Amino acid sequence: FAPRPVSTRCCKTRLPVFSSGNGDGARRKKKSLSDRTPQEAITLIQDILKAAIEAGPRAGPARTLQAYRAFATTTQEFLPKLLSQPSSVALPAVLRTLFERMGATYIKLGQFIASSPTLFPKEYVVEFQKCLDQTEPLPWSTIKEVIEKELGPISNTFSSIDQTPLASASIAQVHVATLKSTGEEVVIKVQKPRIDECLQADLGFLYVSARVLEFLQPDWERTSLSAVAGDIRQSMLEELDFEKEARNTIEFRRFLQDNQLLKQATAPRVFTELTTRKVMVMEKLNGVSLLDQDTISQVVQDPEMGTNTILTALNIWSMSVTSMPWFHADVHAGNLLLLEDGRVGFIDFGIVGRISEKVFRAVTELSAALVANDSKGMAQALCNMGATDKQVDIAKFSQDIDRVLKRLNGVETQVSVSAMADGSVTGRIDVDDTEITNLLLEIVEVTENNGLKLPREFGLLVKQSLYFDRYLKILAPNVDVMNDSRVMIGGKSRDSVSGEDGPINGERINGNQVVIDV
Numbered sequence: 001f002a003p004r005p006v007s008t009r010c011c012k013t014r015l016p017v018f019s020s021g022n023g024d025g026a027r028r029k030k031k032s033l034s035d036r037t038p039q040e041a042i043t044l045i046q047d048i049l050k051a052a053i054e055a056g057p058r059a060g061p062a063r064t065l066q067a068y069r070a071f072a073t074t075t076q077e078f079l080p081k082l083l084s085q086p087s088s089v090a091l092p093a094v095l096r097t098l099f100e101r102m103g104a105t106y107i108k109l110g111q112f113i114a115s116s117p118t119l120f121p122k123e124y125v126v127e128f129q130k131c132l133d134q135t136e137p138l139p140w141s142t143i144k145e146v147i148e149k150e151l152g153p154i155s156n157t158f159s160s161i162d163q164t165p166l167a168s169a170s171i172a173q174v175h176v177a178t179l180k181s182t183g184e185e186v187v188i189k190v191q192k193p194r195i196d197e198c199l200q201a202d203l204g205f206l207y208v209s210a211r212v213l214e215f216l217q218p219d220w221e222r223t224s225l226s227a228v229a230g231d232i233r234q235s236m237l238e239e240l241d242f243e244k245e246a247r248n249t250i251e252f253r254r255f256l257q258d259n260q261l262l263k264q265a266t267a268p269r270v271f272t273e274l275t276t277r278k279v280m281v282m283e284k285l286n287g288v289s290l291l292d293q294d295t296i297s298q299v300v301q302d303p304e305m306g307t308n309t310i311l312t313a314l315n316i317w318s319m320s321v322t323s324m325p326w327f328h329a330d331v332h333a334g335n336l337l338l339l340e341d342g343r344v345g346f347i348d349f350g351i352v353g354r355i356s357e358k359v360f361r362a363v364t365e366l367s368a369a370l371v372a373n374d375s376k377g378m379a380q381a382l383c384n385m386g387a388t389d390k391q392v393d394i395a396k397f398s399q400d401i402d403r404v405l406k407r408l409n410g411v412e413t414q415v416s417v418s419a420m421a422d423g424s425v426t427g428r429i430d431v432d433d434t435e436i437t438n439l440l441l442e443i444v445e446v447t448e449n450n451g452l453k454l455p456r457e458f459g460l461l462v463k464q465s466l467y468f469d470r471y472l473k474i475l476a477p478n479v480d481v482m483n484d485s486r487v488m489i490g491g492k493s494r495d496s497v498s499g500e501d502g503p504i505n506g507e508r509i510n511g512n513q514v515v516i517d518v
């Protein structure tokens with residue numbers, strides 16, 4: 001795994017959309033999203049189609065056909081209404097539907113929008129949360145071809161492979177197999193054929209990204225569009241590189257090992273000799289998704305287990321944020337497993353986030369202020385993190401923060417438990433992603449209303465923390481994160497902040513302590 005230099009060439013490419021040649025650049029900068037006309041939406045959709053078709057010769061005829069179909073079905077569905085009653089059509093829904101139908105590149109772009117509440121308008125962030133990344137599995141013969149091209153004849157390495165996939169998403173398909181050499185059960189994550197060409201050779205892709213960004217964020221003086229386009233490109237290329245994902249997984253395991261955490265949590269052992277950019281072979285973790293219904297029934301019968309599992313996951317994730325150069329930025333329920341041996345399993349290190357020194361320092365200040373219930377301090381920390389060109393009214397800002405915090409504490413959790421005829425208990429939890437996003441958006445909104453623009457990396461971090469907040473409320477309802485003396489925020493317990501003895505940094509991870517880095 002020799003490190004590859006990251007090309008920045010595309011980030012510097014002069015994109016058509018940035019050109020001021022059409023003469024209306026200055027006017028456009030003053031527009032807001034609500035000023036967009038249906039005709040502009042139609043032109044955008046046509047541009048997307050054109051870019052996808054132009055990429056056809058390199059991405060394959062199937063891609064061109066897919067683009068035509070997506071365009072035809074979406075316009076058939078929405079165009080008549082868009083022309084006759086524009087106000088009755090929700091543009092975010094039109095774009096999201098189109099993206100899902102256009103395939104991998106656009107699904108990934110949609111997910112980027114969904115995970116960037118500091119960059120995009122609320123209605124688009126909420127709508128793109130629904131962007132589905134589940135696809136029809138590819139036939140086994142296609143997947144087999146990829147494996148054999150990358151690793152040689154299957155029979156040389158594997159004694160058996162389950163031809164029915166464990167999962168299938170836009171980029172990869174996952175199959176369970178047994179290693180011939182040791183008899184160990186493994187999973188093979190296989191990149192779908194031509195996906196890399198489709199994404200990378202999509203000549204118009206960066207142009208389309210910029211067009212979409214410009215459409216969603218007309219006020220682009222505040223945001224550096226070229227930087228955002230570069231960000232999207234880089235995060236997509238990273239997801240396409242399984243050697244990179246393997247390195248991340250290995251680094252996370254090393255972090256667990258160095259901190260003596262392997263007894264509480266693990267990440268799959270990667271078989272580097274069986275890993276390429278397109279295929280990754282790793283240890284199969286035996287467990288169930290943390291919020292799987294069957295798991296919950298176990299948890300309900302043994303509440304301590306649920307509490308310990310989620311506290312451990314939260315502790316470890318938070319610690320990794322503060323002590324590693326990157327953090328797992330996609331810890332949704334499907335990527336956290338409760339293993340048969342009681343440990344927590346972290347999987348899928350394809351999407352990671354990085355925080356700069358400046359944000360890291362501000363997050364630490366923010367955490368300390370949060371622990372001390374010091375909303376003025378929180379306002380100051382957010383000021384230190386964000387960008388602004390005017391004076392912020394700290395007193396008003398801190399009052400607004402107070403209101404959001406009160407609402408954060410008041411979030412209801414939906415847990416239903418039923419007793420079955422055979423005496424067992426089952427439970428069901430409705431995790432409402434939209435509500436989590438709304439809370440995050442509220443923080444961002446309050447900050448923006450006070451004249452500050454927060455960096456995207458902060459959005460990723462807060463979103464993960466809000467997920468954990470929700471899991472805690474579900475699985476460890478007796479832990480009051482904001483007031484419990486066992487809770488550690490930003491590496492300091494509430495007691496230690498108020499001058500009493502509290503756990504020190506090195507002792508942060510134990511079953512009873514929670515570390516929250518906002």
Ligand SMILES: Nc1ncnc2c1ncn2[C@@H]1O[C@H](COP(=O)(O)OP(=O)(O)OP(=O)(O)O)[C@@H](O)[C@H]1O
Nearest residue numbers: 166167169172174187268282283284285334347348
């Ligand atoms: N090491 C593993 N052990 C057991 N199951 C695994 C392992 N890796 C992946 N899986 C299963 O395969 C599914 C998909 O894997 P993964 O999340 O890595 O793929 P993905 O294409 O990046 O999906 P997404 O981005 O939608 O989460 C997981 O949700 C999990 O059920």
